[in-house]
Amino acid sequence: MQPRPAPSPLAARFTTPLARLTTAAIAAVLALALLAQVRVADETERPAPLRADLMAAEPNPVTPGNFTGYGFDQCLAPTQKAMDAWLHHSPFLSVGIYISGNSRACRSQPNLTPTWIRTQLQKGWRLLPITLGPQASCSDRFPRYDDDPTINPRPGAEGLYGKARRQARREAVKAVDAAQRLGITKGSTLWYDLEAFDHTNRHCRESALSFLSAWTTGIHKLGYKSGVYGSVGSSVLILDDARVKRPGTYVMPDMLWLARWDGVANTSSSYIREDGWRPGARVKQYQGGHDETWGGVTINIDRNYLDVGRGSVADPEDHCNGTNINPKKYGVLSPGTEATVQVKALQCLLKERGRYDGKLSGVYNDATVASVRQWQSDRGxxxxxxxxxxxxxxxxxxxxxxxxxxxxxxxxxxxxxxxxxxxxxxxxxxxxxxxxxxxxxxxxxxxxxxxxxxxxxxxxxxxxxxxxxx
Missing domain, CATH: 1.10.101.10 (PGBD-like superfamily/PGBD)
Structure with missing residues (x-):
């Protein structure tokens, strides 16, 4: 992923003054704060309590959930106007958003608020929350700023890259803190973006593996799923090799996001084995940064294809205790039509809409005609x-x-x-x-x-x- 910086004002902090809360709300905040005191390994950091207004509302759905389809990612979270235009006109139904990490280009995200998150989820968007924190020590593009240290490559006395692991645990806490403040529900996948690096550099590679392993452990302890984004020639490659050649040595992420700009909208790559992270645990970024215009709104994006969870599935349905409302044809019905699947389907559909209270006889009788006439009148x-x-x-x-x-x-x-x-x-x-x-x-x-x-x-x-x- 190639974050593209865009100047913007500092993002507002999201807090709710206690003076504005009810006694019950304050009690809820304090209770949640106690529950949120999760200690990760030897770290003392922990996620901040959720906002009271987010706790009062019904929780957002887990994201990305079950989905097979197209998505995009962009450094700066788009405005609501842009998101609506792209919802109605683009092929995309998933969007990657940067929520934390000192190495991200778009540190300021003025559009990224709890309301923005909730609105997109309610409209059907699937969100991919991204952290871009410490990068591999041998990366030629990082550090980007003075306060974004790279992954510590020193193995330590026991060769376990303890400093890299501690860095990762801190990043996990920060990512969960950002996710909870935005209203991203537990069980959702939080993604770590590890940009390209020289995987042949031993300490750089091993410290990166240790970091990603500790990131996943920390994310899991805090109730979220772990995802890793990276180039198929570096971070994705080393994870897949470790999975196969050194099983049990490192904790693997739940999902992989492959960066392979081959222009093919699938989740495969010749760089990694097909048996890993299947089914339903892959995303592929198949096209890099470029401008696209939908609904009159132009955004510079990367394109993605997702196959996550169970894929796009619809739960089983039942209508009127097993009535078939899916005949092969929906033809014209007239008074006197008897014992047809179509008539029974019509009676069931009208009953579900409160327009018919008779038996599902399959006969287009006087009661059915009366219901039809009333429905037609109501619809104009x-x-x-x-x-x-x-x-x-x-x-x-x-x-x-x-x-x-x-x-x-x-x-x-x-x-x-x-x-x-x-x-x-x-x-x-x-x-x-x-x-x-x-x-x-x-x-x-x-x-x-x-x-x-x-x-x-x-x-x-x-x-x-x-x-x-x-």
Whole structure:
């Protein structure tokens, strides 16, 4: 990762004066402070208590969680306006952010606040929080400043590189402190960025391995997962070699972020073995720094491809005690239509929306017609005894306003796929996972209704579907 400095004012500190807290909130703060007193090895540092307003709110989701798709990283956390533009128009749904480390180019992060973190997570972004602290002693680009020491290369009396390990434990505490202040939930992955260095230099290499091992141990003790970013020709290479040739000598990170600018959007590289950190524990930075413009906003980024956790998956669904709401076709229904899967699916969907309280008979009877007419009236559609393809599309979208793209997963994607099936552009299973095939179907729909063919189900596309356009 090549951090690109950008001048900006000092980031504000995030504190809440005790005078503004309730008695209960103060008690909660004190209780959490006691729980947070984690001693890491022989270090006395510990993460600061969380902000009271963050404790009061529902915790943010663990990040990056389960995801397969595209991401970007950039030195300076973008503004909210830029993030929104890129959410609606770019292929990315993951973003790397620098949260700590004295060696990072963007020490000042004026946009990076607890509100920024919470907002991105709520909008569906997956975050990769990065620490860029002490770098390898033989790196030709560090130290960058006067107060960013490199990893201590001295092996010590026992040859265990104790000073490097202590440096790492301190960095782990600092990273967790920064993560907690920002509202990044325990269980999330915190990444250490170890830039390229000469891995043939023995003490430089061994001290770096010791540092990364202690970093992972420290991160684990504080309740987070450990990730390491690095060049496939140095830090990634030495970790993979140590994993295979010296098993048990070092604690391995949970995830690897490979820097290999080969232009291939996958998580593989010929530099490391395929069996390590699989499945679901790899990220690959496949393109280095360059400008991209989406939604009228230009950012200088690196491109990434992620395959983490279980990948993009949708939990099983159940409708009306096992009713099939995914027939192969959503056709026109008229009074008198009997015993069809489509009618039963319609009755179930109307029941879930509080529009139908009859039996799921599969018969398009008077009660079903009355419910249909009421639903059409409420949506501002022409009222009719018939339920048309136009109605099916709108019923499935159900006023959805979620931005969906490759990597998205869940109930909203299932509704989208059903709407696309009703529109005649989707014939594959209703998986709930927005994969390249779903993006292709969205492009086909966008072309049909006169929209720009992006493959992203954003505002304009969702409005067309919600209005039943076909």
């Amino acid at each position: 559609f022409p009222v009719s005894d018939r339920f048309s393809v136009h109605d099916w599309i709108a019923l499935h979208m159900d006023n959805a306003n979620t931005v969906m793209k490759v990597g998205s997963a869940g109930p909203a994607v299932r509704r989208l796929q059903r709407a696309l099936r009703a529109a005649g552009v989707w014939s594959q299973p209703i998986s709930g996972v927005y994969d390249p095939a779903t993006a292709s179907a969205v492009r086909a729909y966008q072309k049909r209704v006169g929209l720009k063919e992006t493959g992203i189900a954003n505002g304009k596309t969702n409005v067309k579907l919600d209005h039943g356009r076909r």
